[in-house]
Amino acid sequence: MRTEVEQGCKNMPMLPNPSAKYRAFPQVPLPDRQWPSQxxxxxxxxxxxxxxxxxxxIIDPMDQAKKNRFFDLLVDIGVKEIEVGFPAAGQTEFDFIxxxxxxGKVPEDVVIQVLTQSRADLIQRxxxxxxxAHSAIVHLYNAVSPAWREIxxxxxxxxxxxxxxxxxxxxVDEAAKRPDTKWxxxxxxxxxxxxxxxxxLEVCEAVxxxxGPTKDWPIILNLPxxxxxxxxxIYADQIEFFCRNLPNREAAAISLHTHNDRGTGVAAAELGIMAGADRVEGCLFGNGERTGNCxxxxxxxxxxxxxxxxGLDFSDIDxxxxxxEYCNELPVHQRHPYGGDLVFTAFSGSHQDAIKKGFEAQxxxxxxxxxxxxxxIDPADLGRDYEAVIRVNSQSGKGGFAWVLQQSQGLKLPKRLQADFSKHVQFMAxxxxxxxxxxxxxxxxxxTYYLHVDQRRFRLIDYEESRASxxxxxxTGTVEVNGEEQRVSGRGNGLISSVAATMRExxxxxxxxTDYSEHALGSGVDARAAAYIEWAKPDGTTGWGVGLDVDVATAGIRALLSAANSVSHGPGTPHF
Incomplete structure (x- = not known):
C-alpha cells in the first residue's frame, strides 16, 4: 500500500503560481560579455x-570485462583522457584501476584519471x-555552493x-612519494x-x-x-566571468562538466567553450546521473x-x-542525435522528396x-548506408518509394510514373x-506493371527488326498470348512504334x-537497362509500361508489352 506521503505526492497538482515555490536563477553581472561573438x-x-x-x-554497474571493453573502445575512437573510476568506492573499482x-594496455599518449573526495584516506587510496602508471590525473572535489554548505x-x-x-x-604530498609517474x-x-x-574563484585560487601550477604544467579546474x-x-557567463577573474589563468586548463537536467547539457558545453573553456567532460551518448551528462x-x-x-573518430558509429549499449545495458534512443537508428530516416513525403532531390543535386x-x-551530416561519414535514409509507410509520398526503388533496384522512375505508382503503394501501406x-x-x-511472368497476357519470346525500302x-517476333505462342508483325517509324502498330493491328x-525514356541500371559490360513507356487511349485513359533487359532495345519492347497488358487489363493488382 502507498504511504500517506506517497499518496499525497501523487495527488499534488502543479502550482498555478510556481513563483511561490521556485525562483528564477539570477543573471551574472557581465554586461560586456564576449562569448556570444566567439x-x-x-x-x-x-x-x-x-x-x-x-x-x-546504471542499475547494474559494469563488471571488469565490460569496463575493459569500454576502455578499449574509448582508446580506439581517440579519447586521450579517460576517467576510469572512483578507486576509494570499493574493492571492485580499486582492482579494475x-x-x-x-x-600495460594504457597507451603512452592516453592519460587515465581517478576521482576522489577531499578526504585524506580516500586520496591516499x-x-x-x-x-x-606512466602518467595519471587525480581529480579532487568538494561541494562549495550555499545549499551544500548550509544543508x-x-x-x-x-x-x-x-x-x-x-x-x-x-x-602534492602523495605525488612526491611516486616520482616515476607524471602526475x-x-x-x-x-x-x-x-x-x-x-x-x-577564492577556493580555486587557494588550491x-x-x-603551484605553471603554463607548462597547468592544473585542471573543472567547473561543473x-x-x-x-x-x-548563464552558464557561459559564469565560465567567462571565472576565466576573466582567475589569477594566473595561463596555468589552468578550464574544464566543463555539464549535466542535462534542463535538457541543454550539450548547449551549455558548446557555449562554455565559446566562453573560454579548454576541456569538456562527458559520456558517449550522454549517460549519467538523473538526465545524464553532456x-x-x-x-x-x-x-x-x-x-x-x-579529434574523435565515429566512422563506425554503429x-x-x-x-x-552492451556495457551500459541501456539503449541509445532511436532519435538520439547522429547515432539513433532513425535520425537519418524520413517517412514524411515532403521530407523524402527534398532528400531525394538533395542527393541528386549532390x-x-x-x-x-x-x-x-x-x-x-552525410550518413556515410558515420559508416551508415543510404538505404535507410528514406523508409516508406502510410505517411510517405512518391519520393519515398522512388528512392527505395532507386537504391534497391537501380530504377529512376519518371515523375509521372512515380505519381501513377504512388496510389498503389499508398493502398498497400x-x-x-x-x-x-x-x-x-x-x-x-x-x-502493378506486369513484370511477373505468370500474370502477363502478352509476353515477348523473341523478335527481329528490319528496315523496309x-x-x-x-x-517481326513471337509473342506468347494467354499462354499460346503467336507470330506477329508490324511496321512503324521506329522500333517502339512498330511494336505499337503490331499490338494495334x-x-x-x-x-x-506519349512518352518514352530509358536508362542503364549500372555500368560495365553486364549492365542491364530499364525502359518506361507512358500510354494514352482515345478516351483519355493513361498508364505506364515498364521493361527490363540486358539489351536496351529489348527493354523498350518489354515496356511496350507491359503497356499492352495494362491497356488490356488495367494496372496489375498487387498481391498483399
Missing part, C-alpha cells in the same frame, strides 16, 4: 567519464590504485575552503553552477597556491553544472558538421553504439560541400498497416505512346 574553431580536450560517472548511474595500470555540511565558507586546501596539499591534478568546486562566483539550474547562456558524440559531431576535426555538383536537405520494406515495394511494382522499321489495342 566561434568554435578547434576541438577541446576530451575527457570521457563513462567508466566513472556513467558507470555509477590497479589491474588496468599493471596490464586513489594514489595507491595508480601505482606504476549538507553545515559549514562556513572558510571551513569549505579549508577542505579543498587540505586535499590539495595531500595531492596531473584536477580540482572541481562541485556544484559550481549554483555557487557564488567569487567564492568559487592553485598549494599545487552539477545540477543544471539555468539556461546555457553527450560527447553530439558535441564532437556538431563540430564536425561545421568543418572542424573533433560499433560504438553496440559497445555502449551528385551533379562539382564541389564536395555537403548540401542535402534534412541531413546535417494502408492495407498492411506497417512500414513497407524494399521487397514489399518491389513486389508491388512488379505486379521506304525507311520504315519492321518488327493484331490485337486491336488502340493506344498511343
Amino acid at each position: 566561434v568554435i574553431t578547434a576541438p577541446p580536450r576530451w575527457l570521457s567519464t563513462d567508466l566513472r560517472d556513467g558507470n555509477q548511474s 590497479s589491474g588496468l595500470v599493471k596490464s 586513489s594514489f595507491e590504485s595508480l601505482d606504476g 549538507v555540511f553545515r559549514m562556513s565558507r572558510e571551513d569549505v575552503k579549508n577542505i579543498a586546501i587540505s586535499g590539495a596539499q595531500m595531492l 596531473h591534478f584536477e580540482y572541481s568546486p562541485e556544484t559550481f553552477s549554483t555557487a557564488e562566483l567569487d567564492f568559487s 592553485m597556491k598549494i599545487v 553544472a552539477t545540477v543544471e539550474a539555468a539556461t546555457p547562456n 553527450c560527447l558524440v553530439t558535441v564532437a559531431l556538431n563540430m564536425y558538421t561545421q568543418g572542424i576535426d573533433p 560499433r560504438v553504439i553496440e559497445t555502449v 551528385e551533379q555538383r562539382n564541389d564536395e560541400l555537403w548540401r542535402v536537405p534534412y541531413l546535417p 494502408d492495407d498492411k498497416g506497417r512500414e513497407l520494406d524494399a521487397d514489399d515495394i518491389w513486389q508491388c511494382f512488379r505486379h 521506304d525507311g520504315t522499321r519492321i518488327f 493484331t490485337f486491336g489495342l488502340d493506344f498511343e505512346v
Whole structure:
C-alpha cells in the first residue's frame, strides 16, 4: 500500500503560481560579455567519464570485462583522457584501476584519471590504485555552493575552503612519494553552477597556491553544472566571468562538466567553450546521473558538421553504439542525435522528396560541400548506408518509394510514373498497416506493371527488326498470348512504334505512346537497362509500361508489352 506521503505526492497538482515555490536563477553581472561573438574553431580536450560517472548511474554497474571493453573502445575512437573510476568506492573499482595500470594496455599518449573526495584516506587510496602508471590525473572535489554548505555540511565558507586546501596539499604530498609517474591534478568546486562566483574563484585560487601550477604544467579546474539550474547562456557567463577573474589563468586548463537536467547539457558545453573553456567532460551518448551528462558524440559531431576535426573518430558509429549499449545495458534512443537508428530516416513525403532531390543535386555538383536537405551530416561519414535514409509507410509520398526503388533496384522512375505508382503503394501501406520494406515495394511494382511472368497476357519470346525500302522499321517476333505462342508483325517509324502498330493491328489495342525514356541500371559490360513507356487511349485513359533487359532495345519492347497488358487489363493488382 502507498504511504500517506506517497499518496499525497501523487495527488499534488502543479502550482498555478510556481513563483511561490521556485525562483528564477539570477543573471551574472557581465554586461560586456564576449562569448556570444566567439566561434568554435578547434576541438577541446576530451575527457570521457563513462567508466566513472556513467558507470555509477546504471542499475547494474559494469563488471571488469565490460569496463575493459569500454576502455578499449574509448582508446580506439581517440579519447586521450579517460576517467576510469572512483578507486576509494570499493574493492571492485580499486582492482579494475590497479589491474588496468599493471596490464600495460594504457597507451603512452592516453592519460587515465581517478576521482576522489577531499578526504585524506580516500586520496591516499586513489594514489595507491595508480601505482606504476606512466602518467595519471587525480581529480579532487568538494561541494562549495550555499545549499551544500548550509544543508549538507553545515559549514562556513572558510571551513569549505579549508577542505579543498587540505586535499590539495595531500595531492602534492602523495605525488612526491611516486616520482616515476607524471602526475596531473584536477580540482572541481562541485556544484559550481549554483555557487557564488567569487567564492568559487577564492577556493580555486587557494588550491592553485598549494599545487603551484605553471603554463607548462597547468592544473585542471573543472567547473561543473552539477545540477543544471539555468539556461546555457548563464552558464557561459559564469565560465567567462571565472576565466576573466582567475589569477594566473595561463596555468589552468578550464574544464566543463555539464549535466542535462534542463535538457541543454550539450548547449551549455558548446557555449562554455565559446566562453573560454579548454576541456569538456562527458559520456558517449550522454549517460549519467538523473538526465545524464553532456553527450560527447553530439558535441564532437556538431563540430564536425561545421568543418572542424573533433579529434574523435565515429566512422563506425554503429560499433560504438553496440559497445555502449552492451556495457551500459541501456539503449541509445532511436532519435538520439547522429547515432539513433532513425535520425537519418524520413517517412514524411515532403521530407523524402527534398532528400531525394538533395542527393541528386549532390551528385551533379562539382564541389564536395555537403548540401542535402534534412541531413546535417552525410550518413556515410558515420559508416551508415543510404538505404535507410528514406523508409516508406502510410505517411510517405512518391519520393519515398522512388528512392527505395532507386537504391534497391537501380530504377529512376519518371515523375509521372512515380505519381501513377504512388496510389498503389499508398493502398498497400494502408492495407498492411506497417512500414513497407524494399521487397514489399518491389513486389508491388512488379505486379502493378506486369513484370511477373505468370500474370502477363502478352509476353515477348523473341523478335527481329528490319528496315523496309521506304525507311520504315519492321518488327517481326513471337509473342506468347494467354499462354499460346503467336507470330506477329508490324511496321512503324521506329522500333517502339512498330511494336505499337503490331499490338494495334493484331490485337486491336488502340493506344498511343506519349512518352518514352530509358536508362542503364549500372555500368560495365553486364549492365542491364530499364525502359518506361507512358500510354494514352482515345478516351483519355493513361498508364505506364515498364521493361527490363540486358539489351536496351529489348527493354523498350518489354515496356511496350507491359503497356499492352495494362491497356488490356488495367494496372496489375498487387498481391498483399
